[in-house]
Amino acid sequence: MADKKEVLRLMDLAYQARQNLCKMCCSYSGNVHMGGDMSMMEVLTTLFHHTMNVSPELQGDPERDRFILSKGHGAVCMYIVMALKGFFDYDEICSTYGEVGSKFGQHPCKTRLPMLDVSTGSLGHGLPIGVGLAASAKQKGQKHRVFVMMGDGETCEGSVWEAAMAGRALHLGNLVGIVDRNRQLMTSFSEDSILLEPYADKWRAFGWNVIEVEDGNDMKQVVEALDSIPDSSSDIPTVIISNTVKGKGVSFMEKQIKWHCGSLTKDDLQTALSDLEAAYEKQRKEL
Template identity: 55%
Template sequence: MATHTLETAERPSVEELEDLAFELRTKLLHLCGTYEGAVHIGGDLSAADIFTALYHYGLRVDPDDIANPARDRFVLSKGHAAVCMYIAMAMRGFFSYDGIVETYGQLDSAYGMHPCKVQLPGVECSTGSLGHGLPLAVGMALSARHRREDHRVVCLLGDGETGEGSVWEAAMAARSNELGNLVAFIDRNRQLMTSFAEERVVFEPYPDKWRAFGWNVVEVDGHDMGALVAAIDALPATDSDRPTVVIAETVKGKGVDFMEHNLAWHAGSLGAADLERALAALESTRNKESV
């Protein structure tokens, strides 16, 4: 396969990544406290550790050379978590966090509620219609194979959207085409917009479904940064013949006690008092987990 030069910075330690994930959650809450509309804060918080592990450790990307052909491609299938992706990208150096806060959700803003590749350079795919991200990622991975390029295509899905038939058609196509350069991360927070997952759609035995479609399956605690790093380090070579799915068990609203497992916080906004309460809860959670 053809290779390209892409300089990679020294990767941070697990402890440094944990600090970055805390910073990401803090910035998420601040944005939620300043934006007048609703932010999909529950699913943003559940995916924050995954975004941190990918953008600061796993993805081979260069914010100063966003079109480098050697770059890994990232597809956010759960497009409603766009603001978490924006902040992770800002922390990685793609653009400024202040710019997100100042314009998020406004008409013609580059930072919409769902990501748009036309509006925001560095975004590989416009997404938001659930169930579409993995099919797009399959096409990108297949194109890379035909071009004999060795980058990865990484797709982040919510578990709820894997109730869509398009996801399983894409899963079957990925294995049929032996796309070992494709990796799917599942934010398995077990909640939908208005219900808990198993109440509406029976997903279990969830890992076995992916195995039945011929995928390499990795199961991790999606809030254990060490486990996420280990899963990334153990990914098969891009010229292998099986796609990989990393099923990350997460908690919707992770880090803020009154949001965790709470259906009301699929999306919402924070007033000044709620923001102060949320930040205090986040700090408390961090202190407990560091003991």
């Protein structure tokens, strides 16, 4: 059972991160991948502020956990969540995001941000890299975990399933895949383009331990799911399937294909912030 005070703390952080994301989107002259950023907010917040052994001070520690944002277009969400942990300065993200030479590109770049483990952008690459990192750690007798955050759309890629097969064959219990199952792609709903269901059964067929989160935007459920990951000494990799809503928390974004990415006007921002406040208050009352 998740500790209520901890769940509330993480809810507060996710709410602040959503507000910061909307404000940054309004100040940025281009488009931001808001839909998928909003859908994975609870999971990312819990990972960086509760589950993973990471902090700015642990950057050079070989035993810190590793994280790969395979859905690299969600980079700004990761930057903002990490800023709340002390990795970055939020104002610098807002003032330089997407500019030539900025540390904060539209996809993560480890040459610009050495505290990142992998540069990502091309979909389907994160899990194969994660398999390599986890296999190396196991060979060295290291106890940390490797977490890989994927979008469900990218699991159409064959490289993901090759990696899933290899991860089980290599007995990588230190490998944790997380799927942001928001059921939307860039231009369509996932099940209209390629049938992924029965989704969890596919991972089970590859021999993975499967943890399903009925509502991946419910912080209590997310915390309980991440707390239930087996120890890294296990010999079976784990995948968490987090069922989420794209654009979660903002009325005009939720489940809207056009909000795969977009830009907020000042009026949009006020509506979004009002929506987020109402949703946040409702969640706290229901907890």
